[in-house]
Amino acid sequence: MSVSNSVETLLRHGHIGEIDRHLAALIADLTGGEDEDAPLAAALASRYSRDGHICIDLKEIAGRHWPEIPGPDSDSLLLPEREAWLARLAASPAVAGPESAAGRPLVLDAAGRLYLYRMWRRERSVAAGLRELASREASEPAELQTALDELFGDDPRNALPRKAAHAAVSRRLCCISGGPGTGKTTTVARIMLALTRVGQVTARDIVFAAPTGKAAARLQEATRESLREMHGGDGLPEERTVEVGTLHRWLANGEAETGTARVLIVDEASMVDIELMSRLMRALSDSARLILLGDASQLASVRPGSVFADLCAAAASERSPLRHCVVNLEHNWRFDSNSGIGRLAAAIRGGDSGATLEALEQERETSIGFEALDDSAAFEELAERFTREHYAPMVERFRDLHNVDRQVSGDNPFQRFMALCAHREGRFGSGRFNRLVEDRLRTLGLASADEEFYAGRPIIVTRNDARSGLANGDTGIVVNDDGVAKVWFPDLRDADGSARLVTPQRLPPHESFYALTVHRSQGSEYDEVAVIPGLADSPVNTRELLYTAVTRARNKVMIHGERAALKAATERATSRGSGLKDALL
DSSP states (O other): OOOOHHHHHHHHTTSSOHHHHHHHHHHHHHTTTOOSHHHHHHHHHHHHHHTTOSEEEHHHHTTSEESSSOOTTOOOEEOOOHHHHHHHHHTOTTEEOTTSOTTOSEEEOTTSEEEEHHHHHHHHHHHHHHHHHHHOBOOOOTTHHHHHHHHHTTOGGGHHHHHHHHHHHHBSEEEEEOOTTSOHHHHHHHHHHHHHHTTSOOGGGEEEEESSHHHHHHHHHHHHHHHHHHTTTSOSTTGGGOEEEEHHHHHHTOHHHHTTOSEEEESSGGGOOHHHHHHHHHHSOTTOEEEEEEOTTSOOOSSSOOHHHHHHHHHTSTTOTTTTTEEEOOOOSSSOTTSHHHHHHHHHHTTOHHHHHHHHTOTTOOSEEEEEOOSHHHHHHHHHHHIIIIIHHHHHHHHSOOSOOGGGGGOOTTSSEEEEESBSSSTTBHHHHHHHHHHHHHHTTSSOTTOTTOTTOEEEEOSOBTTTTBOTTOEEEEEEETTEEEEEEEEEEOTTSOEEEEOGGGOOSEEEOSEEEHHHHTTOOEEEEEEEOOOTTOTTOOHHHHHHHHTTEEEEEEEEEOHHHHHHHHHOOOOOOOSHHHHTO
16 A cells, blocks of 8 residues: 655655555555555654654654754655644544554554554553562561661761662662762672571572673672672672573573572663563562662663663652662762763763863863864774774784683773774764774784684674573674684683683674774773764764763773764753653652
8 A cells, every 4th residue: 555645755855764664554554545644653653663762752743844854955744733633643543542552553642642552562561560569568677777787887878879778678679770880789789688688588599680791791790799898708608609691591591480580680771671671571570579770871772762761760759659669879989079080971961061071171180081083084093093002902912812811811801991982884983993993903914804803803792692602792802722713702701610712603693893882882891981972963972872981981081073062962862752751650
């Protein structure tokens, strides 16, 4: 069935994709071809879902040109007026209300939000699951206050971490939000000790999970270190039995089996999309505790939803059942509020572009800085400089290594420096940066065009793979292991604790990385970070992206870009279409 001229216009100018047009055509079939409003709304809802939105707020866009800023040589489309559009959609056989959604591809709620049915169903199941968890209090053990006194003492800086621990022990849902350095990992370690000391669980009942394997491994290692420091060097009894892995792997084990977890601790929860959270809620057993760790100011998930930010926002209301389940950690143990990185991160998080630029222009501050990068040639020069200063020495070092020395296993080459790009493709994208670096390495004789797995090549896995045990986001480096090229994964260990080595033939889909996108860097930390935001008019550049990039650095961050791009990014907040916050009130 053909679709309306409005849908064809949007497709012709690249504002929607073929998949969006196909959905519009399906809706046109269902409505007999006489209804132009429902196919148009369906095409927009499909496009919005691919941009990370759970729904599209028709009241926000009705009567306006879409897109509001048309691209060159393109025409935007004037959308129908609000009340008439909503009324016609409500009467359409393709559109259901929220109380009778089954069997219809689109759902329109009372607030004027239009959903694809699958998105509405997922949001509804997550809201119901979170409300149910939040409403179920666990019995508070008599020994709890004594245990918390021992674990947190009377330091006033521990008031909020102690509140989080109390919530985690006395409730089935606990969400802990805070930026890097606010003590989330230490708080979780103390929560684990509190739970075991009062006899509610054992270490075997606890599961660590995260959206990426790297984040899960980092959480486990950091938590173990905190446990050893607090437990007289011995760690948590039976700590080796604590399960750790990606959320995808945990779910793939079989949702019937996942129900055995009594405590599920999810790190980097801001990366969890609505579909993954929906699966997680279904898989939890009735008696399980869910502890979510994240930073509500960070980037939302790549796929639809901003679940963690939504539930944190909902908890701020006295009307929400989550109000006692969410704790925002405030004291930063790593960065003083007057330190360079601390001031810069706070300015970005607050959307204060003036304070952001002012922080970067302080000459006496050595932990942060700004360097102009305003064209393609400057980007090439930056890639060449970083090759000379960082990548060539790294490749040379691994070229000279003829077997994987066990001492090297504790020296992760990826923790020292990382270049982070806002974009994957384009003039300032990580893809182009990686190609420029490899071209320069070939010029220097450190990489060969006919040798794919040259020693020192950094590799990032791009797909979960149960056969090899590797997960999306795992990073490795090619080494010469007794004359055989293998990929060493510094963050991973084999079952016997030895270095994790994988032959190239066993690798799942992967690619080289000398730079990462900011999205890819979530869950990681580096001594020094170089941030390349790209162009000012890019909608990708938001304060959440810039904040996430800056807070990957432990010691130093340098931003390479235009002042206009920094100003625009700081002032541009990410907005995800969602009804989850309202559903949690």
